[in-house]
Amino acid sequence: MAEHDLPLLVVDGVSATYNHAIAALQGVSFAVRRGEIVALLGANGAGKTTALKALSNLLPAERGQITAGSIRFDGRDVTATAPADLVRSGLVQVLEGRHCFRNLTVEENLITGGIGRSARRPEIADDLEKIYLQFPRLKAKRRTLAGLTSGGEQQMTAIGRALMSRPRLLVLDEPSMGLAPLVVRDIFETLRKLNQETGLAILVAEQNSTVALKYAHRATILENGISVLSDSTENLRNGNDVTKFYLGERTVPLAVAKPANQLTEAGT
Amino acid sequence: MSGFDWQFFVEVLIGGLLSGVMYSLVAIGFVLIYKTSGVLNFAQGAMLLFAALTFVSLVERGVPFALALIITFAVMVVIGIAIERVVLRPLTNRSPMTLFMATLGLSYILEGAAQLIWGTQVHGLDLGIDDVPFEVGGVLISQFDLFAAAIAAALVLFLSVFFRYTRVGLAFRAVADDQFAALAVGLRLPRIWATVWAVAGLVALVAGLLWGARLGVQFSLSLVVLKALPVLVLGGFDSIPGAIVGGLLIGATEKLAEVYIGEYFGGGTESWFAYVVALAFLLIRPSGIFGQKLVERV
Numbered sequence: 001m002a003e004h005d006l007p008l009l010v011v012d013g014v015s016a017t018y019n020h021a022i023a024a025l026q027g028v029s030f031a032v033r034r035g036e037i038v039a040l041l042g043a044n045g046a047g048k049t050t051a052l053k054a055l056s057n058l059l060p061a062e063r064g065q066i067t068a069g070s071i072r073f074d075g076r077d078v079t080a081t082a083p084a085d086l087v088r089s090g091l092v093q094v095l096e097g098r099h100c101f102r103n104l105t106v107e108e109n110l111i112t113g114g115i116g117r118s119a120r121r122p123e124i125a126d127d128l129e130k131i132y133l134q135f136p137r138l139k140a141k142r143r144t145l146a147g148l149t150s151g152g153e154q155q156m157t158a159i160g161r162a163l164m165s166r167p168r169l170l171v172l173d174e175p176s177m178g179l180a181p182l183v184v185r186d187i188f189e190t191l192r193k194l195n196q197e198t199g200l201a202i203l204v205a206e207q208n209s210t211v212a213l214k215y216a217h218r219a220t221i222l223e224n225g226i227s228v229l230s231d232s233t234e235n236l237r238n239g240n241d242v243t244k245f246y247l248g249e250r251t252v253p254l255a256v257a258k259p260a261n262q263l264t265e266a267g268t
Numbered sequence: 269m270s271g272f273d274w275q276f277f278v279e280v281l282i283g284g285l286l287s288g289v290m291y292s293l294v295a296i297g298f299v300l301i302y303k304t305s306g307v308l309n310f311a312q313g314a315m316l317l318f319a320a321l322t323f324v325s326l327v328e329r330g331v332p333f334a335l336a337l338i339i340t341f342a343v344m345v346v347i348g349i350a351i352e353r354v355v356l357r358p359l360t361n362r363s364p365m366t367l368f369m370a371t372l373g374l375s376y377i378l379e380g381a382a383q384l385i386w387g388t389q390v391h392g393l394d395l396g397i398d399d400v401p402f403e404v405g406g407v408l409i410s411q412f413d414l415f416a417a418a419i420a421a422a423l424v425l426f427l428s429v430f431f432r433y434t435r436v437g438l439a440f441r442a443v444a445d446d447q448f449a450a451l452a453v454g455l456r457l458p459r460i461w462a463t464v465w466a467v468a469g470l471v472a473l474v475a476g477l478l479w480g481a482r483l484g485v486q487f488s489l490s491l492v493v494l495k496a497l498p499v500l501v502l503g504g505f506d507s508i509p510g511a512i513v514g515g516l517l518i519g520a521t522e523k524l525a526e527v528y529i530g531e532y533f534g535g536g537t538e539s540w541f542a543y544v545v546a547l548a549f550l551l552i553r554p555s556g557i558f559g560q561k562l563v564e565r566v
Contacts, residue, residue, distance in 0.1 A: 061451055063361055087454025099449035101442045112442045115435055116454025165454055 006075065007031035008169050008201050009055065009091070014069035015225075016054050024050040024064065028227045030220040032169060032203050037195050039212035039233065040205040041246070042222035048205035049096050051222065052173050056093045057083050073169065087116050090168030094175065096205075098158040102147025106138055109146050109157050113164025124164070131160040134190060152183035159187070163194075170194075172204045176211055184208070188215045213237050221246045279407045280527050281520055286413035288519020289420045290482075293475040294496040295503065295511035296424070297468045303444040303506045304464045306364060307356065310371040313493030314378035315469060319344055320476030320485045321382045324391040337473075344469030347378075349462045357458060379490055390486040395477065416478045423474055424512060427467070436463060444506070498546035504556025513557060518542045 009032040016025040025047045032038045040048050053059050055071050057078050071078040073091045081089070092113075101109050110131055114124035132139035135156045141149050146157050155175055162170055172191075176184040192215050194200045206212035213219060213233045221229040221236075229246060231239075297312045322343055326336035355370055399412040431437035443450045443460050451457060476485075479492055495518075503514025522545075526538045549556075 056452060058448070058452060061361065061448060082456075083451050084454045084456045087452075092454070093452050095449060095452050099446055099452070101445040101449060103445050104438075104441060108438055108441075111438060112450070112453050112455065115439055161453060 007033045008074055009203065010070075010072045011051065011055060012070050012072075014051070014054060014071060015067045016050055016059060016064055017067055018062070018064045020065065024225055025054065026225040027069070028222065028225065029069075030227055030230055032201050034168075034201055035195070035199045036218065037192070037202045037204065037216045039209075039216035039219040040203065040222060041207075041209045041212060041219050042205075043207065046222040047225040048222055049173055050225075052093060052096075052171055052203075052205055054078075056086055056091065056171065057081060058093075084116070087165050088118065090166070091171070092116075092162040092165045092167035092169070093171040094155075094158045094162045094173065096173035097177065098151075098154045100146040100149075100154045100157050100161075102145065104146055105143050106146050106149065106153070106157050107142040110138070110160050110164050113161035117165040119164075119166075127164050127166070131163055134163070134194075135160055151178050152180070152187070155179060155183075155187060159190075167200065169201045169203060172202070174205060174207060176206060176208045184211055191215065275406050277524075279409075280523050282407065282409055283413065284520035284523030285516050286410065286417050286519070287523065288516040289413075289417040289512075290475070290478060290515070291492075291495050291499045291518055292512045292515025293420050293423070293471065293478065294492050295499040295515055296427070296508055297471040297475065298493075298496055298500055299503075299506060299508050299511045300427075300464055300468050300471065304440060305356070305443075305461055306447075307367045307371060308364070308505070309468070310368060310493065311351075311375035311378055312468065312472060312496070313490035314375035314382070315344065315347070315472035316476040316479065316492065317485075317487070317490040318347070318378050318382040318476075319469070319473040320393065320480035320489060321386045321391070323473070323477060324393050324480065324485045325386040327393075328391065340473055341470060344473050345466040348465030348467075348469040352458065352462045352465050356461065375490065379487065383487065388487065390484050391480075393477065393480040393485050395481045397481070412482070416482075419474060419478065423471065424508070427508065430467075436460070440464065495542065498542040500556070501546040502549050502556055504558045507556065507558035510556055510558030518545065521545055 011028060011030050014025055014028045015023070017023050028047065028051050030038065030040070040051065042048050050059070050064065053062065053064065054066055055073070055078055059065060061083075066079055073086065074089065076089065078086065078091075101112065104112070107128070110128055111124055114127060119127070132142075137153055138156055138160055141153055146154060149157065159170075159172070159175070170191075175187055175191075179187070188211055191202055191204070195202055204212060204216065213236055216233050218230065218232050219236055220227050223246060229236075294312065294316065297315070298309060301307055301309045301312075319340055323336050323340040326339060327333065331339065351374065355374055356367070359367055359370055395415075397412050397415045399410060401408040401410050403409075431440055439450070439455050439460055440463070442453070442455060443457060447457070450460075475492075476489065479489055483489060499511060499514040499518050501514075502517055503510025503512070522538050522541045525541045526535075530537045
């Protein structure tokens with residue numbers, strides 16, 4: 001029982017560099033508990049993508065390395081586990097920009113997720129049906145090359161592909177990127193449904209903090225490679241100026257906001 | 269032009285196309301590895317030599333044909349896996365030029381090893397096919413060339429089915445499409461690369477036997493890679509259909525050029541004409557006929 005009280009994913013004081021030179025993370029800590037949706041918020045270049053790549057042990061493939069701290073998924077040291085083995089242990093990531101296999105059909109894309117888990121053929125067929133129930137659009141497009149489908153369909157394909165690996169923690173990097181608000185809502189509704197019905201834990205990095213705060217239970221805010229704030233989304237939504245500053249609702253804290261206002265007035 | 273001898277033209281054309289198939293065979297070995305790992309494997313020619321030399325030497329030592337074929341294939345698979353393990357894996361994430369240089373070095377090691385083990389003398393290789401031409405509608409066709417083309421076609425068919433309908437094939441295409449995504453999806457890249465190198469070994473074996481039977485098995489066999497380069501320029505480095513069409517085009521044009529315009533250059537155009545074609549092609553269509561066009565909707 002005590003084991004189950006441990007969070008599923010623990011990121012503790014992680015620093016990371018690219019090429020041993022460019023510091024991307026300088027102390028990031030957050031955790032994802034079972035059955036929870038956690039949002040990772042922050043501006044461009046705050047370190048969200050690096051943090052997510054680090055926890056799927058994908059940094060070495062991009063000449064990045066973790067220089068301090070630890071990442072544990074279900075008690076296992078992530079940095080000592082091959083990405084393929086992390087997928088098999090239930091940690092599956094949907095990359096930023098979707099990264100569908102463009103020259104493969106939608107269905108072939110989904111099947112690769114099953115292969116990534118080393119699933120048997122009947123299991124793959126079962127899982128395909130489940131994904132098509134979840135995303136009926138994909139069933140209609142199953143024979144289309146993924147590169148020729150719309151952005152929303154590609155995002156669904158990428159999510160479906162990840163679900164084919166039967167994750168326990170689904171990690172998504174900017175699923176809203178470049179998509180129409182209605183499509184974004186659909187995708188987040190589906191994620192919430194998955195979370196509520198199957199208890200799937202979800203970690204989602206977003207620039208779109210409004211959407212993320214609406215669907216997530218808790219959120220961590222990154223700023224310049226440091227996790228500056230972690231709280232329940234309820235508190236963050238009703239938060240003070242500092243929170244609003246980090247979430248981009250106010251360009252600068254209220255105390256120094258006056259000159260900025262004058263500038264915009266002068267501009268109009 | 270009333271005196272134009274069409275029958276002769278067709279004969280030269282067919283001869284060119286059939287020898288082009290042999291170029292395609294070598295080019296396919298390149299494409300397989302380039303598509304999945306982005307490595308331009310200069311050692312493909314050395315692998316070809318190694319395979320042919322191993323096979324011939326086994327047969328000369330009294331090993332039955334079929335058994336020698338199986339043993340040589342096994343050896344090529346082991347070599348393919350060893351290359352992935354020892355040479356390429358430590359170099360993951362290095363620049364394409366580094367990887368290319370590594371395969372260049374590798375080609376010397378393979379050539380040297382082949383000759384160290386089996387000696388440097390020239391071996392004849394008899395696949396049991398007579399090279400007597402036969403006549404179809406007044407056109408002479410080389411029996412051996414036809415046999416070689418049939419083998420190449422069978423190999424291409426086998427590879428197509430393999431990549432289209434098996435899980436390994438699907439994984440292969442996924443890696444070729446987006447390596448980083450394949451990694452994130454959980455595909456085991458080292459295993460896929462090892463498989464690809466093994467398949468490239470099989471292609472090298474088939475090409476080595478056919479080329480060896482025609483030219484004799486000797487050191488210069490590894491130089492057929494140089495003929496594969498213009499084929500790749502024409503067809504695109506990442507397309508198997510491109511390698512086939514490119515090979516046919518190069519084979520046909522160089523034979524036709526030799527026969528019809530060769531005399532203006534004092535003959536011997538066959539050794540360089542392919543490169544001129546490739547050069548001209550680079551100016552018009554740098555990605556080749558079938559080179560990857562990005563499938564994208566914006």
